[in-house]
Amino acid sequence: MSFADVPLQLGDPVLVLGRMSETVDYVPGVVLDHIAAVVDTPRTAYCLAGGLKMGFLSGPVLNVRGEVVGVTGIELSEEEGGGLYSRSGVPMVFQAALLAPYIASPPRSGAGEPKASGEEAWLGVFTQPLKPEFAAYWGLPEAGGLIVSTVVPDSPAAQAGIQPGDIIKSFDGKPQRATQDREVLNFSRLVRDTGPGKTVRIELLRNGQPLTLEATLTTRPQSAQDAEEYEENVLGLTVRELTRDIRIALNIAEDVQGVIVRRVASGSPAQAAKMRPGVIIMAVGDYTVTNLEEYRQAIEKLRETRPAEVPLFARVGSATGFFRVRPRW
Incomplete structure (x- = not known):
C-alpha cells in the first residue's frame, strides 16, 4: 500500500x-x-x-x-x-x-517530548472546553476553561467533591483557558504528567461562584488494551475483565459484575448460540461469574461435568437474558 x-x-x-x-x-x-x-x-x-x-x-x-x-x-x-x-x-x-x-525521513520516536517516567496520574473527569457561546449562556465574564461533563464514581475527582457542570479554571497552579476541543488534550496531558500521589489545588466555578478544592491523584486504572484475557475451547469464547474504560464507554454500572466477550470462535458452540463480542457474561450454568478467575473455574467445572447444554446468563446492552450453548464433547 x-x-x-x-x-x-x-x-x-x-x-x-x-x-x-x-x-x-x-x-x-x-x-x-x-x-x-x-x-x-x-x-x-x-x-x-x-x-x-x-x-x-x-x-x-x-x-x-x-x-x-x-x-x-x-x-x-x-x-x-x-x-x-x-x-x-x-x-x-x-x-x-x-x-x-x-x-x-521518519522522526525519532519521542523526539522533542520528555520521556515518560513511572505511572500516569488520573483525576477521573471528562471535560469539554468553555467556548464563548457557553460562557455567554451562563453569563460568565469570559470564555476559557474546562466544563466537567462526567465525574467517574470513586475517582479522585469524586472524592474531592467535583461535580458535573463545574468549570475548572486552574489546575495545580496552572490556568486553564481551553476554548477549543483540541485544547482539552493539553489538560489530559497535564494531569497524566503530574504524577500519582500528588495532592493538587483545583480552582473552579460552580453556579458562577469560585470554589477551591484539593484532589489527590491516583494511578490511571488499567485499560482494556492492558486487561488480561482468557481463551477457552469448550464454548469457543475469548473473554476479558471489565475495566473502567469499558464501563464508561458502554455505560455499565459498577454493580454489574462479569466478564466481557472479546472474540467468538468461528464455528464454535457460542457462535451457534448467536453470541457476539460485547456480551457481558454474569453466570455460567450454576456458577456466578464476577471476574476472569471465576470464569476460568466455571469452564473447568464444565469440563468435569460435561453437560449437554450450558445456560449463560448475560447482559446485552441494557437487557439481560440467557444464551443456551451446547458444547461438543
Missing part, C-alpha cells in the same frame, strides 16, 4: 481504516464516509462528513481506486496552518503530500 497525491472532490466516497471494536479493543475496522467540504486556501484541505471513533483517528484514507490519499485527524498545529482553516472537532483528511517528508 502506497500513498498517492491525488485530489478529492466534494461528495467523493472514501474508506477510513482503523482499529476499534464494541469492547473498546483495537481490532481492524472500516468506515465508509465522504468528503463534506473542500477548502482551497491557504492550502487544500478536506473535511469528512461523519464523526470518527478514537481508533480511526490517524487511520489511512482510501479513494475509490484503492489509493491511500492521506490519513485522518482532528486538527493541525497553528504552525502547520491548521488553525487558519479547519473547524475544531471536525475530522479532516491530511493529504499524502503533507506526510511525504515524514515518510521519507
